[in-house]
Amino acid sequence: xxxxxxxxxxxxxxxxxxxxxxxxxxxxxxxxxxxxxxxxxxxxxxxxxxxxxxxxxxxxxxxxxxxxxxxxxxxxxxxxxxxxxxxxxxxxxxxxxxxxxxxxxxxxxxxxxxxxxxxxxxxxxxxxxxxxxxxxxxxxxxxxxxxxxxxxxxxxxxxxxxxxxxxxxxxxxxxxxxxxxxxxxxxxxxxxxxxxxxxxxxxxxxxxxxxxxxxxxxxxxxxxxxxxxxxxxxxxxxxxxxxxxxxxxxxxxxxxxxxxxxxxxxxxxxxxxxxxxxxxxxxxxxxxxxxxxxxxxxxxxxxxxxxxxxxxxxxxxxxxxxxxxxxxxxxxxxxxxxxxxxxxxxxxxxxxxxxxxxxxxxxxxxxxxxxxxxxxxxxxxxxxxxxx
Ligand SMILES: Cc1cc2nc3c(=O)[nH]c(=O)nc-3n(C[C@H](O)[C@H](O)[C@H](O)COP(=O)(O)OP(=O)(O)OC[C@H]3O[C@@H](n4cnc5c(N)ncnc54)[C@H](O)[C@@H]3O)c2cc1C
Numbered sequence: 001x002x003x004x005x006x007x008x009x010x011x012x013x014x015x016x017x018x019x020x021x022x023x024x025x026x027x028x029x030x031x032x033x034x035x036x037x038x039x040x041x042x043x044x045x046x047x048x049x050x051x052x053x054x055x056x057x058x059x060x061x062x063x064x065x066x067x068x069x070x071x072x073x074x075x076x077x078x079x080x081x082x083x084x085x086x087x088x089x090x091x092x093x094x095x096x097x098x099x100x101x102x103x104x105x106x107x108x109x110x111x112x113x114x115x116x117x118x119x120x121x122x123x124x125x126x127x128x129x130x131x132x133x134x135x136x137x138x139x140x141x142x143x144x145x146x147x148x149x150x151x152x153x154x155x156x157x158x159x160x161x162x163x164x165x166x167x168x169x170x171x172x173x174x175x176x177x178x179x180x181x182x183x184x185x186x187x188x189x190x191x192x193x194x195x196x197x198x199x200x201x202x203x204x205x206x207x208x209x210x211x212x213x214x215x216x217x218x219x220x221x222x223x224x225x226x227x228x229x230x231x232x233x234x235x236x237x238x239x240x241x242x243x244x245x246x247x248x249x250x251x252x253x254x255x256x257x258x259x260x261x262x263x264x265x266x267x268x269x270x271x272x273x274x275x276x277x278x279x280x281x282x283x284x285x286x287x288x289x290x291x292x293x294x295x296x297x298x299x300x301x302x303x304x305x306x307x308x309x310x311x312x313x314x315x316x317x318x319x320x321x322x323x324x325x326x327x328x329x330x331x332x333x334x335x336x337x338x339x340x341x342x343x344x345x346x347x348x349x350x351x352x353x354x355x356x357x358x359x360x361x362x363x364x365x366x367x368x369x370x371x372x373x374x375x376x377x378x379x380x381x382x383x384x385x386x387x388x
Pocket of ligand 1: 297
């Protein structure tokens with residue numbers, strides 16, 4: 001067989017695991033492997049909230065991640081020509097280039113939903129650093145303000161969106177704000193982090209036992225849960241809720257969900273009404289020979305139960321590992337495996353040093369917390385980005 005050019009587009013969690021899996025599985029076929037991404041390094045997206053508390057190491061150099069022999073091209077895809085087996089991308093200077101492929105993997109991920117008003121969406125490292133600056137500024141100002149209402153407002157933060165990302169962000173910022181308050185001579189008890197959640201329950205897919213554990217930890221850390229509340233926007237130092245309520249806040253951080261990368265819709269490939277690429281059960285794009293898609297930009301359905309994968313890192317990594325096998329078998333004309341959804345587990349941090357992990361073992365739910373759970377959480381973050 002002639003040497004195959006395999007191009008993986010997008011070096012997020014799905015893309016880097018796809019590159020590793022392809023390298024590992026392709027034994028019988030000579031190939032050239034290329035990763036295309038506009039970023040100068042891999043971004044550890046699941047840790048964005050760490051940049052909001054001042055941690056700086058959120059990227060990993062491509063050379064530390066990519067297997068030996070993988071080429072990296074810095075650029076952003078903007079169209080595909082499936083009949084010519086060629087894609088077009090722009091480099092960082094805006095110049096267009098063509099790149100031929102035999103196999104193309106699209107893993108261009110998702111973007112954070114836009115928000116109205118003065119708050120911050122936790123969407124990228126720059127935004128996270130801005131959040132850090134604003135919170136620091138508010139706590140500093142609180143040391144000089146005499147008026148008690150204004151002081152309370154400056155020391156109040158709203159995290160909007162009670163998914164895993166919102167929960168992790170609320171705990172981390174709560175810990176950071178209380179520590180910083182103490183450092184500058186403000187009573188940490190005056191800090192208040194509020195988690196504003198549109199639904200009745202946190203962790204709607206979790207068990208009652210897990211929810212209770214989480215609520216206990218929130219109480220212990222003095223994080224205020226405002227459930228069943230829809231936040232509209234931050235305006236003039238107030239968080240406006242749909243029921244007319246106005247909460248005085250210093251700032252707000254929004255973690256209100258992801259949407260597929262809008263570039264999907266300009267590639268000229270079939271996509272679903274939610275903006276995700278249409279795939280078959282082996283991640284092949286419908287009617288597009290040699291093109292596959294995984295991760296947040298792909299609509300992936302388990303053929304055995306009709307369940308659609310969510311936009312999560314753990315699902316993206318499981319798809320990437322299977323994709324290596326699928327491509328290896330497709331190239332030699334053997335039947336390839338089909339997608340299988342992963343088992344539901346929960347693993348999330350509750351500030352530095354604590355976390356909750358829940359999984360079913362022989363049908364019984366096992367919950368791990370405190371230090372051991374925190375170590376497990378750190379391992380999952382590291383595995384997601386190949387960090388030792
Ligand atoms: C703040 C936050 C916290 C999260 N926490 C968790 C968590 O705790 N657990 C969990 O399971 N999931 C979490 N997620 C979701 C998780 O990050 C995503 O599901 C996961 O990153 C999906 O991986 P991906 O590779 O498909 O997409 P992405 O990680 O979005 O990667 C896409 C890649 O494509 C590149 N790209 C973009 N456009 C182009 C283009 N035009 N051409 C070429 N390359 C392009 C990007 O630079 C990026 O490298 C979180 C998400 C956020 C935003």
